């Protein structure tokens with residue numbers, strides 16, 4: 254098992270990463286005496302897949318709360334339904350929430366934990382790649398508002414993040430790829446060596462490797478390494494800037510363009526990782542245009558994304574709508590758009606003075622009309 258400590262003073266916690274370890278969670282929770290009553294919050298699909306394995310590890314009782322599946326249910330009303338169930342079951346300040354699932358379950362259960370009785374402990378057990386390398390780490394919890402994603406939420410750190418990479422084996426290929434975009438992002442923003450490692454292993458990073466018994470073991474070992482490295486990078490950034498005053502913004506590399514693409518297509522045509530993949534290439538091209546990045550880095554980035562099955566072009570988009578989308582992005586501080594731009598592999602800078610003309614040119618280069 255890999256162990257990464259997230260140092261946040263009194264809110265410090267461990268991230269544990271292993272293979273086929275779900276049944277070990279109960280022993281850890283009980284040995285630490287965390288939670289008089291334990292509430293397992295998960296969605297029906299993940300409960301069917303992994304609920305029993307988690308339950309098996311607990312000697313005591315686990316109360317199941319199932320949330321409705323999917324982004325559309327990451328809402329205040331779904332949170333209210335969970336609050337009601339917690340009240341009905343007599344949850345107290347010394348109860349513990351175990352959030353088992355993707356980023357939707359993690360964000361919602363974290364939001365509930367942050368607010369129920371002014372905050373009760375919770376553990377993240379992420380089961381999608383995106384949640385394992387990103388959503389479950391760092392304590393951002395939220396629900397959506399009809400006017401925007403994640404508008405209602407709080408920073409609230411879990412007591413433990415417990416990652417079993419074997420859960421990746423049941424993910425659809427597209428869900429695996431969406432997490433891969435965030436992993437590539439970590440290489441770009443912080444670790445050139447990790448980026449190179451991803452280039453060398455890209456052909457193994459797909460669901461095919463899970464299909465045969467003889468490739469499964471090696472694949473899981475590789476995923477454990479990659480998830481641990483990604484978690485380490487995210488943890489380092491969060492440690493230095495828990496509440497996104499400045500440094501944590503580098504995690505938004507690719508997201509300024511990505512969010513515009515997602516919202517213009519109503520979160521339907523592109524999933525998050527696909528939009529971020531295009532956004533990273535756009536940011537790299539902008540960096541090239543303003544003369545801070547060598548073209549060969551952009552070429553390597555596009556090649557890697559392509560090998561991983563992620564897109565890097567924006568077809569059927571109108572430049573004007575994309576420009577408007579970028580300007581309303583929440584990364585706008587003091588009226589200026591903050592772009593996270595690569596300077597070289599493994600290093601990004603934040604710039605708020607990028608000429609609109611450079612952005613426009615890049616969007617056209619990428620295929621927008």
Ligand SMILES: NC(=O)c1ccc[n+]([C@@H]2O[C@H](COP(=O)([O-])OP(=O)(O)OC[C@H]3O[C@@H](n4cnc5c(N)ncnc54)[C@H](O)[C@@H]3O)[C@@H](O)[C@H]2O)c1
Nearest residue numbers: 298323355356357358380381383384387388393420423424
């Ligand atoms: N808090 C943060 O810092 C942060 C960061 C990034 C993203 N997010 C949030 O994360 C959410 C997206 O998370 P996601 O991509 O995990 O999507 P998701 O939670 O909707 O999960 C995707 C689908 O996969 C299913 N699933 C989960 N685990 C599975 C498994 N092991 N096998 C098969 N199916 C499985 C789920 O039931 C769901 O239908 C968004 O709401 C986003 O805002 C939060």
